[in-house]
Amino acid sequence: MNTLLPIFSELRLRQILLICIALISTHVTADSASDQRLSNLHTRSASFPAINSHSEPALQGDGYGFVNDADSLLDNLKNIYDEGVALDGRSRGILVIPGDETELVEQLENADNDITSFAAGGHFALLTQDKNWVVVGGSEFNGSGRFIYDEGDANRLRFATILGLFSLGDLQSSVNVSALWKNYLGLNYRFSLESMPNTRIGITAKLQNISVIERKISIEDYDEDKLFDRGRDVENSIQANADLGIEHQIDNWLFGLELNDIYQQEIEGPEGTRYQQRTHISGNINYSANWASLRLDADLSPQKGFGELSSRRAYALSGLLPVSDKLQLLLGYTWLHSGNDSNLPTVGLHYRLGELLRIEAQFSYAGPREFGGGASLQLPL
Structure with a gap:
């Protein structure tokens, strides 16, 4: 079930974030934020300090996964396949009679428009000895x-x-699969202007490969491993791109704006979609005490979908x-x-030891078949 933000309407969120952006030009004397978590750079290009005070390099890595099978499509497909195989076997032994198909027909009808989705990935960030440059990369x-x-x-x-x-x-029912797979390697740099000492700008220049996956799987060929197999029915596009972020500190408040993938491109999938x-x-507001x-955090524009993968x-x-x-x-x-x-x-734990050592873990749960x-x-x- 889809529900919208109950406290803030979408229009009100836009108004708040536009006000925050306008405040970026305001000159204040508060210190800039000094968040030492490299993991933030994967979504906020300006989130790490512009001037790195650390003399030693650091490495950050993360991984995540999320599954949404609230419709129980994976179980339904397995039952349909097993029932079809059993019916096929009885037919070969001339043991099938009219009416044996009833259960399979009901399973097919009940599974119509059922959806399952899966997301996984990982990132890394390397704080170099050059101090102000960070190598970033990831797969999503x-x-x-x-x-x-x-x-x-x-x-x-x-x-x-x-x-x-x-x-x-003989069955013509099928599973339509759509997926996007992005791999990238980039270099992040942050800086501040003398006229706006509490404003930090971050740029991530990157080379990335976007794979568009599109396939149709028949019941006869059904296998869970084939649903999101990244090695078939794929169109690849290699591109140079960049992310741009800006953050501004006012006392305990931090306001940010992020533009991800400035270069835009149209890619055609294997099935023509x-x-x-x-x-x-996207935008964000942080308050620290x-x-x-x-x-x-709020998406100011939707994250674009593709085929069965909704925006x-x-x-x-x-x-x-x-x-x-x-x-x-x-x-x-x-x-x-x-x-x-x-x-x-979502619930999680963040552990910090010293300035650079960070261990973080979190878990999200919306139901027994929707979690990550x-x-x-x-x-x-």
Whole structure:
């Protein structure tokens, strides 16, 4: 079920973030933020200090995964396949009779338009000895599959049982799969202007490969490993691109704006569906105090979908509560405006030792078949 942000309307969020952007030009005397987490650079190009005070390099790596099978499509497909194989076997032994197809027809009809989706990936960031340059890279995969029921399958099954001959390959119902897979390697640089000492600008120049995956899987060929197999039915596009971020500090408040993938391109999938890559614009507001740190993130433009992979827009509110000098508790909630995703509560832990060592883990759960999590490690070299 899709629900919109209950406290802030989309229009109100836009108004708040536009005000924040306008405040960037305001001259204040507060110190700039000094967040030492390299993991933020994967979504916010200006999030690391512009002048690095560390004499030693550091490496950060993370991984995440999320599955949404709230429609139980994976189980339904397995049941359909098993029932079809059993019916096929009885037919070969001339043991099938009219009426044996009823259960399979019901399973096909009930699975119509069921959806499953999967996302996974990982990133790394290397703080070099050149201090102000950070090497970044990552791999991100997002895929979705939808079951399309062919109404003619009911008559095909009934006719086959009358004749006493049935083959699993006669069924025309199928699973349509669409996915986007991005791999990139880039270099991040942050700087501040003398006229705006509390404003930080970050640029990430990157070389990336975008793979557009599109396939149709019949019931006869069904295998869970084939749904999101990245090695077939793929069109690749290699491109140079860049992300641009800007952050401005006012006392305990930090306002940010991010433009991801400034260069835009249209890519055609293996089945002819066109993916329109667009610049993704997002904004964030951070408030830091001794008792907690609060953050609001919002998509100002939707994250573009492709085929069965629907576009989405997210609004997230999170807080870091100190448990001790080294340990923080993460509590968050994400409101999703998307085709099939539920809103997500999140819980996690952040551990800090020294200036550069960071260990982070979090888990999101919307139901027994809709959940995910991730972990990040940052350490000095």
